[in-house]
Amino acid sequence: MFRVQLRNELLKLFGKKRTYIGFGAFLLAQNAMLLSFHFSHWRVRLEKILELNGYPIYDFISALTVAIIMLFPQITMLMPLYACLVGGDLVAKEYEDGTLRMILSRPISRFRLILVKWCAGVIFSIILVISLGVMALVFARLWFPWGGLFVFIPEPEHIFSVFDSATGLKLYMVAHIFLSINAATMMTIAFMFGCFNVKPAAATILGLSFLLLNLVFENLPFMQDYRQYFLIHHLRIWICVFGQPVNWMRIIESLIVIFTFNLTTLIIGMIGFHIRDIKS
Amino acid sequence: MGTLIEINNVCKKFGKRVAVNDVSFSVQNGEIFGLLGHNGAGKSTIIGMMLGQVWADSGEIKLFKSNIASERENALKKVGAIFETPAFYEYLSAWKNLEILSYYSAPTPQERIKEVIDWVGLTGCEHLKVKTYSHGMRMRLALAQALLPDPDLLILDEPGEGLDPEGIAEMRHTILRLNNELGLTIFLSSHFLNEVEQLCSRIAVLKNGKLIFDGKLSFIKERYIWYRLIVNDFQKAVDLLKTNGLIQEYRDSLILPSPNIKLPELLKFLIHNGFEVSEFCRNEETLESFYLSLMHKEEKTNINLTVQSN
Numbered sequence: 001m002f003r004v005q006l007r008n009e010l011l012k013l014f015g016k017k018r019t020y021i022g023f024g025a026f027l028l029a030q031n032a033m034l035l036s037f038h039f040s041h042w043r044v045r046l047e048k049i050l051e052l053n054g055y056p057i058y059d060f061i062s063a064l065t066v067a068i069i070m071l072f073p074q075i076t077m078l079m080p081l082y083a084c085l086v087g088g089d090l091v092a093k094e095y096e097d098g099t100l101r102m103i104l105s106r107p108i109s110r111f112r113l114i115l116v117k118w119c120a121g122v123i124f125s126i127i128l129v130i131s132l133g134v135m136a137l138v139f140a141r142l143w144f145p146w147g148g149l150f151v152f153i154p155e156p157e158h159i160f161s162v163f164d165s166a167t168g169l170k171l172y173m174v175a176h177i178f179l180s181i182n183a184a185t186m187m188t189i190a191f192m193f194g195c196f197n198v199k200p201a202a203a204t205i206l207g208l209s210f211l212l213l214n215l216v217f218e219n220l221p222f223m224q225d226y227r228q229y230f231l232i233h234h235l236r237i238w239i240c241v242f243g244q245p246v247n248w249m250r251i252i253e254s255l256i257v258i259f260t261f262n263l264t265t266l267i268i269g270m271i272g273f274h275i276r277d278i279k280s
Numbered sequence: 281m282g283t284l285i286e287i288n289n290v291c292k293k294f295g296k297r298v299a300v301n302d303v304s305f306s307v308q309n310g311e312i313f314g315l316l317g318h319n320g321a322g323k324s325t326i327i328g329m330m331l332g333q334v335w336a337d338s339g340e341i342k343l344f345k346s347n348i349a350s351e352r353e354n355a356l357k358k359v360g361a362i363f364e365t366p367a368f369y370e371y372l373s374a375w376k377n378l379e380i381l382s383y384y385s386a387p388t389p390q391e392r393i394k395e396v397i398d399w400v401g402l403t404g405c406e407h408l409k410v411k412t413y414s415h416g417m418r419m420r421l422a423l424a425q426a427l428l429p430d431p432d433l434l435i436l437d438e439p440g441e442g443l444d445p446e447g448i449a450e451m452r453h454t455i456l457r458l459n460n461e462l463g464l465t466i467f468l469s470s471h472f473l474n475e476v477e478q479l480c481s482r483i484a485v486l487k488n489g490k491l492i493f494d495g496k497l498s499f500i501k502e503r504y505i506w507y508r509l510i511v512n513d514f515q516k517a518v519d520l521l522k523t524n525g526l527i528q529e530y531r532d533s534l535i536l537p538s539p540n541i542k543l544p545e546l547l548k549f550l551i552h553n554g555f556e557v558s559e560f561c562r563n564e565e566t567l568e569s570f571y572l573s574l575m576h577k578e579e580k581t582n583i584n585l586t587v588q589s590n
Contacts, residue, residue, distance in 0.1 A: 001387065008380040015371050098367030102425065105331045105361035105435075106384035107353040113384075277294075278333040280324065280363065 002116065005108075009120035013086070019124070022082030026132050029078060030139050033070045038143055042069075049152060055162055062147030063140040064168045068175075068242075070136050075179065075238075079132070080211050083183045086124050087190030088203030090117045091273065096200060104278055114195065114270045121191055125183035133176040151242040156227070161244045171241050178238035178251075181258060185235065186211060188262050192269035197276055234258050282309045283345075284433050284465050285330065290339030292325055292489075299325045301489040302339075307467055307482075309432075312459050314476040315469040316571060317486030323469040324364075326486075327437045330467075331361055343433065357385070360426030364438040366418050370411040374402060374421050377410060378428060385429040396424045400454075416447050423454065434458060436468040440475060448475060455479055477567035485574055492574055500570050506534045507543075510559035517555050521546070531573060534563055 013019055037043055046065075047057045091114070094100040103113065149168025153159040163171060190207030194200065211232070217223055218230040227233045234254035240247055285307035292300040300322040307313045317323050328334030329341055332348045332355070340347060346354035368377045375393065382388035397406045400420040405413075413421065419439075426434055436455070440448045452475055458464045470476050476483060477497065485493040510533060511517045518530040526546050529536045537546060543560075550557055 001383065004383050004387070008383055011376070012369055012372070012380065015369065015376075017371070098363070098365065099369060101333060101363055102361075102367060102381060103384050104333050105356070105359070105363075106381070106429070107356035107359075108384040109352060275335070277328065277335060279328055280365075 002112075005112075005116045006119050006123075009116050010123060013090075013120055013124055018089070019086060022078070022085070022128055023131055025078055025082065026074060026135060029074055030070055030136055033073065034066070034139055034143050037066060037069070046150075046152075050150060053160070055150070058145075058147070060148045060150035060162060061144065062149065062165070062168075063137060063144045064147070064149040064165065064172060065151075066140040066144050067133075067136040067172065068149065068151055070140065071132075071175075071179075074132060074136075075182070079128070079179075079183055080186045080208060082128060083125055083186035084190035084204045084207035084211075087121055087187035088194045088205075088207060089200045090121050090191055090194060091269075092194035092198055092200040092203045095197075095278065098280065101278060101280060110274045111270055114266075114273050118188065118191060118266055118269075121187045122184045125187045126180045129176055129180040129183050133172070133179070137172070149242075153239055153242070156236075159239060159242050161242050163242075174241045175238040178241065181255070182235045182238065185231070185258055185262055188265045188269075192265045192272070195269035195273035195276075231258075231261060234261075283307070284309050284343065285313075285467060286340070286342040286345075287326070287330070288340045288342075290326070290329060290336045290341060292322075292329065292334065292337050298489050300329070300336075300486075303486070303489070303491045304339075305484050305491060305494045307465065309465055310459075310463065311482055312455065312466040312480045313468070314480035314483040315467070315486065316471075316473070316476060316483055317469075318575065320488075321486040322489040323486060324437055325489075327361075327435060327467075327469060330435060331359070332356065358429065358432040359435060360429060360431035360433070361435040362419075362422045362426050362437065362439055364441045366422030366425075368410040368418070368421065371409060373407045373409055374413070374424075375406045377421065378406075378425055381425045382428045388428055392428065392430070396427045399427065400424045415442055416450075419443065419447070419451070431464065433465045433467065436466065436470075438469055438471065440470060440472050448472065451475075452479060473566075473568045473571055483567070485571065487575060497567065500567070501565050504536060504565045504570060506536050506563045506565055506569075508533055508559060508561050508563045509535050509557070511550065512556045512558075517550060520553060521549070524549070529573075 043061065046069075047061060050057050050060055091100070094103070104110070146165060148165055149163045149171065151159055151161045186207065189210050190203050193206040194203035198206070214230050214232045218227055218232050223230075234257045237251045237254045240251050283306050287306065288304050290300055290303050291298075303322070303326065315323050315326065325334055329336050330343065330348065332352050335349070342348070343355040343359060344357070348355045368374075369380065372380070374397070378393050378396070379388075382393065397403055400423050402417065402420050402424065405417065410418070410421065439455070440451050443451060455466055455468070456479065459466055466479075468476075468479070480497060482496050483493070484491055509517070514533060518527065518535060521527045521535065522530070525538055526541055526549060527535045528538050537543065547557060547560060
């Protein structure tokens, strides 16, 4: 039954046009970035960094390198927006539309309903990130040759790494596993707000505000020593996979924090949903 | 004849506002039960509590002997519900909507979905998107989703809202069919007193969250026999009749004689006191007149009128 209920939730989710806004936005953003990368000084700067460090330019100005560069603005700006949009909609939109009352006149428990919806949200987050990664690589390949991967992230992770194309592709895929976890976490925050008596837009805005405040506080100069207390710090594990050597302890620690955070958020949402009155 | 719905001393507050105040009643198997009340009287709150969507502050609600708060699955297994404005996934077909909703109850075979679509008369339109449906078709679809789990009890919250006279007549006909052909117990809340009078065997009336009447419709008609009295000075006549304990109540040109008062004696009394009686006849009590008289009474009188009849 759970499997069929989950399938039906996905059917509802992917039957809506607004679900695809995120995918469309990624498509446009990636092509716009590729154009600017191709015709701006961005590329020259990257070539200079590689040259100064003694690496051959043409091996590393590749589809993989460009795909990684394209990920940053999308992950900072677009991914939270679309993950929160869907997360905020899952419960709150059904309440607003009145379909939640129809569902809750049936013998399904509120906890089970929330669990099914959350699982659907997680699957959406995974699909969103996979699409983002595949689209970025495919479009980058249309403009740039296949080659090694060069990753340069000065702050805050201090990463300067080069990989051959096979290792680069493998790491690119591993990074997307962690990005899926990030998207699911962002979705879960908005989902939790949506479980309370709020409008879908309010749940999305609250989710985004939570993430934004995290980012702002983490970057305050006097908070440098307390970074590990902010969720955003832990959501950067996808970058850590490009470190040489990989700091697995940091990754495991952050994964535990993210897992605990998601569990807590989900439980708060479930309790909030359980105790509230569903009225027209 | 078993009890399907038991509501015992239920109270519910929204903030400081009392929505439902110590309400108790029960519904028997096979009945068509009507819940009446003004806007904000607490009808939808009671239905919400019956379906486990609104939590009662105190009291107990049982459906099929199972407590809705602690045994939700058992309580709602054989229940179908339709709301005032049925909401569906507009971008999906009626069939997909039914499939999705059915799986919140139990696995439902495709044949059953086909059967209910046939029953409500939507065959041929089941694969159209719901956004193309008219209000009447939506109501039929709402009925179809309520019938999917093969219910024994159907809860209808303001079922005739937004329907034209033809739609209302069709709805009445359908409710009677559901009760007669499928043997369903029907619990409905409505503003349409005429429809309730034609459909229901028993009613409960709420006023400001309080139950002010619970009884059989036949009981109302037998218990409250009003008479039309046309005299030269109605007010003076009723004042005199009331002072002498000959009538219980009066309104407009109607009087309700006190129990055990013989009508010829009452008439003789009026004539003896110099009144010119030009008309005196029995006035059939309608649900509307009964309901309005309940609504216009003072709170104190209403409590006295609360009747528990089986």
